[in-house]
Amino acid sequence: MDHSLTLPAGKRRLRERPAVKPSVFARIYEDYFDRIYSFVRYQVAADADADDVTAIVFERILTGINRFDPKRGDFTGWVFGIARNTLREYYRQRRAQSSIDWQRLEQIKAPGQLPEQVIARQEENHRLLDAVARLSEREREILALKFGAGLTNRAIAKVADLSESNVGTILYRSLRRLRGLLGEESSRE
Numbered sequence: 001m002d003h004s005l006t007l008p009a010g011k012r013r014l015r016e017r018p019a020v021k022p023s024v025f026a027r028i029y030e031d032y033f034d035r036i037y038s039f040v041r042y043q044v045a046a047d048a049d050a051d052d053v054t055a056i057v058f059e060r061i062l063t064g065i066n067r068f069d070p071k072r073g074d075f076t077g078w079v080f081g082i083a084r085n086t087l088r089e090y091y092r093q094r095r096a097q098s099s100i101d102w103q104r105l106e107q108i109k110a111p112g113q114l115p116e117q118v119i120a121r122q123e124e125n126h127r128l129l130d131a132v133a134r135l136s137e138r139e140r141e142i143l144a145l146k147f148g149a150g151l152t153n154r155a156i157a158k159v160a161d162l163s164e165s166n167v168g169t170i171l172y173r174s175l176r177r178l179r180g181l182l183g184e185e186s187s188r189e
Contacts, residue, residue, distance in 0.1 A: 001170050025062055033151040036083050042144035043087055057083045077158040080149065131181035139174040146171055
């Protein structure tokens with residue numbers, strides 16, 4: 001990953017030390033890591049890049065926690081706002097569409113599965129991820145917030161600065177479009 005998203009560790013200067021106890025940050029990390037990582041992973045192709053982006057998100061949470069103002073919104077919205085902005089910066093620096101890490105999917109095997117079940121699941125994953133890649137960036141982001149991060153429509157609306165009904169509409173249309181794309185692929189086979 002291009003580490004220009006953050007300064008090299010040896011040259012990093014924090015102007016203000018975060019006034020958060022390690023135990024408080026540990027709790028934030030425990031509460032949000034899986035959801036942030038899933039949100040990032042839905043949108044970043046390589047595992048290593050997803051790891052790096054997630055680490056940068058938590059670094060920014062730690063260094064910016066003193067700026068969080070509960071009057072301006074809830075903590076979850078603030079955290080996912082940082083994640084969204086970090087992802088935008090990641091893509092701006094790459095100027096490329098996200099792609100899917102097929103090798104990662106092929107390594108995943110549930111215990112007790114027969115080889116033909118693994119192959120069928122891999123083919124299904126390929127079809128699904130190909131279809132997801134054909135959605136717009138906005139549709140992918142909303143789906144990642146819903147299914148990757150597990151946020152409610154209300155929380156997504158706050159994070160994405162949309163109305164709750166607009167989020168529901170985007171989700172409905174995205175899923176309908178995804179079903180259509182998957183149907184097109186099925187009819188070609």
